[in-house]
Amino acid sequence: MFTGIIQTLGTIRPLAGDYWQISCVNHASESVMGDLAYGDSVAVDGICLTVEEILKDGFIATASPETLRRTTLGKEQAEPRYVNLETSLRVGSKVGGHFVMGHIDGIGRLVAAQQTATSWEMTFTAPDAIARYIVPKGSIAVNGISLTVAGYDPDILQFKVAVIPLTYAETNLRYLVPGSWVNLEGDILGKYVEKFLYSGKRDPIADAGTSDDEITPTFLAEHGYF
Numbered sequence: 001m002f003t004g005i006i007q008t009l010g011t012i013r014p015l016a017g018d019y020w021q022i023s024c025v026n027h028a029s030e031s032v033m034g035d036l037a038y039g040d041s042v043a044v045d046g047i048c049l050t051v052e053e054i055l056k057d058g059f060i061a062t063a064s065p066e067t068l069r070r071t072t073l074g075k076e077q078a079e080p081r082y083v084n085l086e087t088s089l090r091v092g093s094k095v096g097g098h099f100v101m102g103h104i105d106g107i108g109r110l111v112a113a114q115q116t117a118t119s120w121e122m123t124f125t126a127p128d129a130i131a132r133y134i135v136p137k138g139s140i141a142v143n144g145i146s147l148t149v150a151g152y153d154p155d156i157l158q159f160k161v162a163v164i165p166l167t168y169a170e171t172n173l174r175y176l177v178p179g180s181w182v183n184l185e186g187d188i189l190g191k192y193v194e195k196f197l198y199s200g201k202r203d204p205i206a207d208a209g210t211s212d213d214e215i216t217p218t219f220l221a222e223h224g225y226f
Helices: 027-033 065-070 165-170 188-198 204-208 217-222
Strands: 008-014 019-024 041-044 047-050 058-062 082-087 106-115 120-125 139-142 145-153 158-163 181-186
Touching: 008 027, 019 027, 019 082, 027 082, 041 058, 047 058, 139 158, 158 165, 181 188
Parallel strands: none
Antiparallel strands: 008 019, 008 082, 019 058, 041 047, 041 082, 106 120, 106 181, 120 158, 139 145, 139 181, 145 158
16 A cells, blocks of 8 residues: 655666566655665555565566556557656655555546646546546556646546645656646545446445435435445
């Protein structure tokens, strides 16, 4: 599990087979490499990868065919290819963003990026697999970065985020151009809500008492969740 707060940038390149080499590129690399160990999980552009070999300034990991199919690793992109890096959340650590699992729901593209007086406004496309989890002021991970949805247009499946200058400068968002692919992960809390609403399962707490109500949108509204 991760938080969507990027620690440093890296570069990534394919090796033989399914292996990929990830190298840190700037002064903050110690935040990733300091206590990195074999078998650790690292979010690489939001993709949870397992460290299989540690190098002087990076590590080697395997990307399965399923990972290649679901993420930007399977897309042809221009070199050099910068990626956002974040090590897994430690017990007791601060959750500066939101809970990010490292399991990509789908990929989108940058539509436009416009600098304003206080931020960068960036618009992305979103496939159906993730669009249903996008809500205004909700959380979304873009290339592993925890961002807040500023607006969403369901008719064209596009959403907008406002990126503060620090995040823009310290992540690979600044290297994106219109058409660039990005990894997208919806908020895990929204997925659990969807599961409860549409799985047909009953509320075990309610079943243990006197109520026999299913968890439905009406039930949640009556109990103050909407």
